[in-house]
Amino acid sequence: MCDVAKEAWRKYLIQLQVNPLWTKALTSGVVAALGEALAQKISGVKKIELRKVLLFSVFGFAYGGPFGHYLHKLMSIIFKGKNDTRTVAKMVLFEQLTSSPCNNLLFMLYYGLVIEGRTWALVKNKIKKDFTPVQLAAWKVGPMVAWVNNQFVPLELRVIFQCFVGLCWYLLTLFIQIYFNLFTSKKQKHFKKQYL
Secondary structure (H helix, E strand, C coil), X not given: CHHHHHHHHHHHHHHHHHCHHHHHHHHHHHHHHHHHHHHHHHCCCCCCCHHHHHHHHHHHHHHHHHHHHHHHHHHHHHCCCCCCHXXXXXXXXXXXXXXXXXXXXXXXXXXXXHHCCCCHHHHHHHHHHHHHHHHHHHHHHHHHHHHHHHHHCCHHHHHHHHHHXXXXXXXXXXXXXXXXXXXXXXXXXXXXXXXX
């Protein structure tokens, strides 16, 4: 099994060299679909909503992978491929002030309009209400991830690294939400039992 994984990784790295944009787009699409499918299973759905899985995949393929590919190419040009501490700090600042808010806003728009099929008015109100807390949460973890990515991960693997960190973040927030809902539900039952 180890030899199979090594060979698959070797071929994947070749594809990153030969077809970097397509490989990153496909990787992002597959990881996004995997994340949504896992999230649905973890949240307890009986049957996975394939439409949602496909739409997450489309977002990863059409936006996530290509955007990351060109962002990191642009940053390597702007910052001349350096990764000393001062340059990495500038890269993190650049990434967190430009692409982080842009990515969050575009995902919230896509999720509301395309995945949930809500009206523009509803999506706009949701963004007005939730964008700032979402962005502030992203800034709690994003700078550390960006630092590790820009300091230690080779340029051609940065999009893949971000995809897997994004998958972990998505699943972690889901577990927190499930725990919070479970805890709140138990408190409500205890309150009703005790006082009603």
